[in-house]
Each structure stands twice: as C-alpha cells, then as structure tokens.
Amino acid sequence: MPLKVYLAGPEVFLPNAREILDLKAERARAAGFEPLSPGDLAIPPAETKFGMGLAISQVNEGMMRAADAVIANLTPFRGVAADVGTAFEVGFMCAQGKLVYAYTNIARSHYDRCSAYYGGEIRETTDGRHRGPDGISIENFDMADNLMLDGGIAARGGALVVGNAAADALYTDLAAFEECLRLLAEQQGTTA
Numbered sequence: 001m002p003l004k005v006y007l008a009g010p011e012v013f014l015p016n017a018r019e020i021l022d023l024k025a026e027r028a029r030a031a032g033f034e035p036l037s038p039g040d041l042a043i044p045p046a047e048t049k050f051g052m053g054l055a056i057s058q059v060n061e062g063m064m065r066a067a068d069a070v071i072a073n074l075t076p077f078r079g080v081a082a083d084v085g086t087a088f089e090v091g092f093m094c095a096q097g098k099l100v101y102a103y104t105n106i107a108r109s110h111y112d113r114c115s116a117y118y119g120g121e122i123r124e125t126t127d128g129r130h131r132g133p134d135g136i137s138i139e140n141f142d143m144a145d146n147l148m149l150d151g152g153i154a155a156r157g158g159a160l161v162v163g164n165a166a167a168d169a170l171y172t173d174l175a176a177f178e179e180c181l182r183l184l185a186e187q188q189g190t191t192a
Contacts, residue, residue: 002034003099003188006064008090009073010083012038014171024177028071031181032190036063064092069099071180074145074160075170076106080113082145094152101158101184102149103176105165110145114138159183 005028011020021037028035041059046052064070070093077083082090082104093100106113111130115122118132129137143150144160153160161183163176185191 002032003069003184004036004067005033005184006067006070006089006093007035007037008070008086009171010075010077010086011073011171013077016172020172024174027174027178028181031185033069033181033184036067038063060089061092064089064098065096067093067098069093069101069184071177071184072100072102073171073177074102074104074149075165076104076113076145077171080117081110082149087146087149090149090152094156097156099158099184099187100153100156101161101180102153103161103163103180104144105163105170105173105176107162107164110143111138111140157187 007021007024007028011017011024014020017039021039025035025037025040038060041063043052043055043059046055070089072086072090074082074086074090077086081087090100090102108116114132115138121133122130122138124130130140131137139147141147141150144162150160159180161176161179163173163179165173165175
C-alpha cells in the first residue's frame with residue numbers, strides 16, 4: 001500500500017491552482033506515493049462564509065489525519081515567512097508524529113529576508129540579539145524559516161529542501177518538491 005502524502009502549500013491561492021495541484025499529485029504518484037491534496041475533496045455547503053471556512057478546515061484536517069506524511073511548500077507567501085496555513089499544517093503533522101518534509105523556492109534565509117524587510121537596518125544589542133529599528137529581535141539561526149518549522153522537521157528525521165527558483169516561478173517551480181519526493185522515497189527504501 002503506498003504511503004499517503006498530504007501536499008501542503010499556498011498553491012491553492014494561485015490563479016492556476018488546479019493545474020499546479022494536479023501536477024504535484026501526478027509527480028507524487030510517479031514517485032510511488034498516494035497524494036492527498038487540498039482542493040481534491042468536495043466541501044460540504046455552509047450558510048455563511050465563516051461556516052465555509054470551518055468546513056474547508058475540517059476537510060483538510062481529515063486528509064492530514066489520513067496521511068502518513070506531508071510535503072509542505074514553505075516558500076514565503078505574502079511576506080517574509082511561509083504561508084500561515086501551511087505552517088499550521090506542518091505543526092499539525094509534527095504533533096501527530098508523522099513524517100514531515102518541506103521545501104522553499106527562495107534560497108535567502110529567514111534572517112536575510114527579515115533584514116531586507118527592515119531595509120538592512122539591523123543592529124546587534126548587548127544581549128547578543130539582532131534587532132530591527134522597532135526593537136523587535138530577529139531569529140539568526142541560518143534557517144530557511146522560523147526555528148519551529150526547521151526544528152520540527154529536523155526533529156522528525158525529515159528534510160527541508162532549499163531551492164532557488166526564478167521570481168516568476170516561486171510557486172510553480174517543482175524542482176525542490178521533486179527533491180522532497182526523492183528523499184522521502186529514499187527514506188522509505190523505495191526509489192522516486
């Protein structure tokens with residue numbers, strides 16, 4: 001029976017979401033996995049927008065419970081860090097003790113992206129922390145994203161693959177995703 005892999009990421013928001021989600025699912029199947037992808041299941045009708053949001057959340061949590069592993073796209077989305085929904089999904093899967101793999105299509109570290117956010121105006125304070133002009137400290141651990149994401153993945157024996165996609169292909173370049181598939185297959189003793 002193939003490993004069930006939940007495909008997490010902000011692709012659901014793209015104008016060509018269905019195309020990208022289908023392509024990722026196709027590549028997961030080719031690697032010997034059963035993909036579970038947001039957007040694949042019908043969402044029960046709801047009377048309000050809030051109710052619709054809850055229904056989507058419940059469907060996605062059900063898919064994650066059914067999955068054996070996750071491959072999450074942590075490419076920064078609408079800011080300097082990963083999509084918050086995807087970060088939740090990584091944490092959800094970590095909490096369930098499932099296999100966690102992830103990738104980002106931006107090679108710059110979380111610290112470098114935060115520094116750019118502050119226009120490079122970072123200073124080291126007497127307590128050894130790096131802080132922006134607003135006094136808020138910035139993580140400086142040579143990690144791809146927030147230490148809880150990198151740490152949670154590493155603690156479970158997974159991998160966070162760092163790619164370097166072109167600016168116009170941040171959410172469509174699948175090279176780092178395919179490397180996650182290869183690493184997961186290798187960890188499972190199969191070939192991708």
